Amino acid sequence: MTRIVVVGSINMDLVTQATRFVGPGETILGQGFVTVAGGKGANQAVAAGRLGAEVALVGAIGGDVFGRQLHAGLEAEAIDLAHVHALCDASSGTASITVAGGENQIIVVPAANARVTPAQVQQAHAAIRRADAVLVQMEIPLETVEATLRLGHRLGVPVILNPAPAQRLPAEWLKLARYVTPNQHELAILLGADASDDFRDLMQRAPCPLVLTRGEEGAWYRDQGEPVHQPGFKVDVVDSTGAGDTFNAALAVFLHEGLPAAVRKACAAAALSVGKLGAQGGMPRLADLDAWLAAHPAS
Ligand code: RIB
Numbered sequence: 001m002t003r004i005v006v007v008g009s010i011n012m013d014l015v016t017q018a019t020r021f022v023g024p025g026e027t028i029l030g031q032g033f034v035t036v037a038g039g040k041g042a043n044q045a046v047a048a049g050r051l052g053a054e055v056a057l058v059g060a061i062g063g064d065v066f067g068r069q070l071h072a073g074l075e076a077e078a079i080d081l082a083h084v085h086a087l088c089d090a091s092s093g094t095a096s097i098t099v100a101g102g103e104n105q106i107i108v109v110p111a112a113n114a115r116v117t118p119a120q121v122q123q124a125h126a127a128i129r130r131a132d133a134v135l136v137q138m139e140i141p142l143e144t145v146e147a148t149l150r151l152g153h154r155l156g157v158p159v160i161l162n163p164a165p166a167q168r169l170p171a172e173w174l175k176l177a178r179y180v181t182p183n184q185h186e187l188a189i190l191l192g193a194d195a196s197d198d199f200r201d202l203m204q205r206a207p208c209p210l211v212l213t214r215g216e217e218g219a220w221y222r223d224q225g226e227p228v229h230q231p232g233f234k235v236d237v238v239d240s241t242g243a244g245d246t247f248n249a250a251l252a253v254f255l256h257e258g259l260p261a262a263v264r265k266a267c268a269a270a271a272l273s274v275g276k277l278g279a280q281g282g283m284p285r286l287a288d289l290d291a292w293l294a295a296h297p298a299s
Helices: 040-050 065-076 111-115 118-123 125-130 142-155 171-176 184-191 199-205 243-257 259-273 286-295
Strands: 003-007 011-017 032-038 054-062 080-087 093-100 103-109 133-136 159-161 210-213 219-222 228-230
Touching (some): 003 040, 003 125, 003 142, 003 243, 011 065, 032 065, 040 054, 040 065, 040 133, 040 243, 054 065, 054 111, 065 080, 080 118, 080 125, 093 111, 118 125, 118 142, 133 142, 133 243, 142 159, 159 171, 159 243, 184 199, 199 210, 210 259, 219 259, 228 259, 243 259, 259 286
Parallel strands (some): 003 054, 003 133, 011 093, 054 080, 133 159
Antiparallel strands (some): 011 032, 093 103, 210 219
């Protein structure tokens, strides 16, 4: 069984459905509201688990009712939570999300996630050493992201850095990742470049191997040499929240099959994930993904 360790955030998503996004100073009526589990770390852990991996999560929740609900949800997904700290003096992370026309807007309050420490990563040393891949994102302190990259690199375990939400990072850190997985906007921020620059030029300028996500256009990847395109899959979008997390999880789970196969499966898993409301609502199980791929053979 593929073993994955995820170092990242755990949030409660407060999701409002509306017909459009609200402007400054404006009030509109929404169509619905749900409270569902989210957070990039938790989402990637759940997606990897549903795709058949054995998953351990390193993170933190608050001592509030959200924390208890999030813990129970992750336990039900059979995620190893030995390295998730419950902080009784903190609130759980939240994400206030508006979904309109399949797009979303998100404000994240990290709360307990801001206290995921490098020491916690060290404590997960044994799990990381045994892992086939490690996933890390940027809703936790940057020093913890750095500790994850350094430990994975030192142990020879591939670390996939999903640089979201993006901040400029030292080139030295990017070089420690096996793959960095930004979208175009995030790549420009990472490199301190202009977002209007051609994304293929940006990819060539990056100091690390990249898998660049392009929404329904699919993904581009570059290990060495020229960027290669993997077309996306056309689907009806209910809610795109968590599609990137599903993509990253599938990339990690299937990396051992080689990059082209892993990226194709990641595009398919992400496409399947957008059919239901909530970040984790549409995340496919391995059987769903296999059936989808059999019905959509590579051309
Ligand atoms: O990537 C989607 C996630 O981003 C949401 O679940 C939300 O919690 C934010 O962290």
